Amino acid sequence: MTIDPWNLAAILAMGVLTYLTRITGFLIADRLPKSGPVRVALNALPPAVLTAVVAPAVLSGPAEAITAAVTLFAAFRLPLLLVVVIAVVLVATLRQILGG
Amino acid sequence: MQPTASDASSTPAREFLAGATAIAPAVIAMVPFALILGQQAAAKGLSPLEMLAMSSIVFAGSSQFLAVSLWSFPAPVAALALAALLINLRHVLMGASLAGKVGHFPKWMRVVGPYFMADETWAVVERRALATRLTPAYYFGAALTLFGCWQIGTVLGTFLGALIDDPVRLGFDFAFPAIFISLALGFWKGARQTGPVMVAAAVVAVAVHAVVPGAWYVVAGALAGIAAAVITTPHEAVTP
Numbered sequence: 001m002t003i004d005p006w007n008l009a010a011i012l013a014m015g016v017l018t019y020l021t022r023i024t025g026f027l028i029a030d031r032l033p034k035s036g037p038v039r040v041a042l043n044a045l046p047p048a049v050l051t052a053v054v055a056p057a058v059l060s061g062p063a064e065a066i067t068a069a070v071t072l073f074a075a076f077r078l079p080l081l082l083v084v085v086i087a088v089v090l091v092a093t094l095r096q097i098l099g100g
Numbered sequence: 101m102q103p104t105a106s107d108a109s110s111t112p113a114r115e116f117l118a119g120a121t122a123i124a125p126a127v128i129a130m131v132p133f134a135l136i137l138g139q140q141a142a143a144k145g146l147s148p149l150e151m152l153a154m155s156s157i158v159f160a161g162s163s164q165f166l167a168v169s170l171w172s173f174p175a176p177v178a179a180l181a182l183a184a185l186l187i188n189l190r191h192v193l194m195g196a197s198l199a200g201k202v203g204h205f206p207k208w209m210r211v212v213g214p215y216f217m218a219d220e221t222w223a224v225v226e227r228r229a230l231a232t233r234l235t236p237a238y239y240f241g242a243a244l245t246l247f248g249c250w251q252i253g254t255v256l257g258t259f260l261g262a263l264i265d266d267p268v269r270l271g272f273d274f275a276f277p278a279i280f281i282s283l284a285l286g287f288w289k290g291a292r293q294t295g296p297v298m299v300a301a302a303v304v305a306v307a308v309h310a311v312v313p314g315a316w317y318v319v320a321g322a323l324a325g326i327a328a329a330v331i332t333t334p335h336e337a338v339t340p
Contacts (some may be wrong), residue, residue: 006174013181015157021188022214025195040333041326045197046226047287048301048325050280052318055302056309057277075282081125087278092271
């Protein structure tokens with residue numbers, strides 16, 4: 001149960017830079033205008049980030065695309081945990097069937 | 101700021117619990133990956149204490165996976181740090197968006213809070229801020245639950261060794277897209293307003309993902325999405 005000094009140095013360097021990425025958005029947000037195009041951009045950011053994260057995974061194969069469509073439909077009426085269970089079981093099953 | 105009637109009736113303890121409950125599906129989906137990360141770190145020669153140090157000091161899943169895959173002895177400090185910076189650049193955009201919803205938090209919370217801002221926590225609290233005023237208790241309920249379970253899971257993984265099956269074969273990798281799709285629904289404000297954002301983000305993310313290695317596709321897709329919003333929004337319709 002030891003920590004190698006080089007490993008600790010790498011972990012600290014990663015940690016400092018990662019925290020900088022996390023705090024920077026909060027620091028610059030105070031200087032951003034409260035209306036106009038910048039505000040439109042920030043309002044659009046959550047759906048833009050979520051879509052960007054999801055799109056390559058969804059379009060990586062037929063099993064994933066079908067599961068995403070079912071997930072979208074299920075998410076309108078079912079609780080999140082159930083939606084996740086359905087998605088995981090369905091994608092695993094479809095990958096077996098389709099050989100994905 | 102839109103205070104609602106629910107503010108009066110909700111105690112901090114209840115808000116904390118609501119945050120923890122909201123993040124629970126993401127926590128459950130995360131467990132197999134935490135175990136795998138710990139297992140791979142142990143295979144690379146990292147001790148459980150080093151795993152705990154990385155999970156608590158860095159606390160960023162995808163960059164930790166990349167770091168462990170790149171790890172060698174002595175640790176390539178500059179390469180590992182640069183990789184973490186590039187993968188986590190998306191946090192800048194996420195923080196800029198979330199800042200307006202935590203403006204009423206005490207200052208120390210606005211300094212400490214971002215330390216715990218994982219993707220899943222960010223998505224859950226952004227979704228909450230759509231419905232009601234975000235409270236510190238809700239934020240930290242979600243954030244600390246995920247943080248604590250990440251520590252336990254990754255450290256446990258270093259002891260479990262090869263006991264864990266392949267999470268991709270079992271479909272666990274698709275839990276995260278499922279969570280994000282469900283949360284994205286909450287941001288839908290009609291085809292005219294949100295349609296161009298999602299289409300642009302999806303097309304650019306897929307294209308960049310196909311040709312550029314690493315996590316650039318998230319930043320590129322997000323920027324394309326917000327550019328589409330700015331271009332398609334009439335100037336007179338600009339309201340907070």
